[in-house]
């Protein structure tokens with residue numbers, strides 16, 4: 370007998386989530402380019418909506434988030450019964466594997482990709498099947514399709530891929546889906562979807578549209594990135610009614626707070642402002658990425674608000690140099706850095722450091 374409580378022995382195998390660091394420099398202005406947040410704050414009207422809700426914080430939120438669900442269903446052209454909400458789409462990732470996987474089942478995803486996938490997979494004692502990215506940092510969809518076995522219950526497709534940037538195209542995804550058995554759930558993680566919205570309303574890959582008539586396809590989106598609500602924690606999944614119902618069972622009751630619900634509703638009303646900010650991010654991103662490439666770095670295409678610089682063994686040292694200049698970036702040891710497109714001043718600091726580094 371010891372006085373240490375007995376915990377799950379296999380927790381040792383669960384990797385810890387490494388959040389982007391936030392460091393305040395002693396003398397210089399400090400910037401976080403480590404978590405893919407937008408630098409602008411919430412959209413117009415959102416802070417007011419949140420403030421109006423404050424006197425009612427003694428009340429539980431609507432457990433079904435009906436008003437938000439209705440607003441989303443309208444926007445997306447889907448049924449309310451096809452939606453599931455969570456405390457950020459990372460929670461919805463977890464709901465998916467909890468709803469689909471028993472111990473020993475397999476979850477297929479590209480690697481390197483979003484670091485929550487191995488965590489949520491391990492937490493339900495399922496098995497990760499990681500399929501290496503192609504040399505240009507895109508998903509190897511042919512290899513992923515080939516990796517699907519009788520034990521596979523979930524396949525994550527992250528587009529644009531965090532942390533490397535490339536998006537899967539519409540045609541690539543259709544071809545892929547045609548190769549996947551109809552009883553395997555394909556989860557298209559579109560956390561950065563809104564950054565693909567162009568001014569003229571033309572949209573590239575739209576997982577929700579593609580999921581129509583394909584009950585084994587579901588889509589994850591979030592209010593954390595382009596909508597600027599990372600601090601409130603709200604994301605959602607769009608799935609066939611049967612899958613959505615299963616996922617609502619695995620959600621934590623009252624998970625999405627009252628403040629998150631009103632903020633998300635107010636945000637959905639601001640599509641013009643959303644497009645303006647997305648355009649701003651894209652223009653700045655293209656300026657920065659062009660420059661980084663001119664400096665000789667092999668930056669993969671990116672459809673999101675971040676870019677990947679493959680620095681190999683120099684990765685950690687470069688991240689330190691950034692920190693010494695007041696900027697945090699996300700380092701993946703011996704692989705590369707993922708750098709968020711932030712305030713132009715912050716981006717310029719990184720550009721100067723990259724120029725000195727070559």
Ligand SMILES: *Cc1c(COP(=O)(O)O)cnc(C)c1O
Pocket residue numbers: 405456457458459460483527531558560590591592593594599602603604
């Ligand atoms: C940021 C991110 C998410 C989810 O973020 P939440 O804040 O939990 O909504 C999901 N997938 C990917 C790939 C991300 O980068």
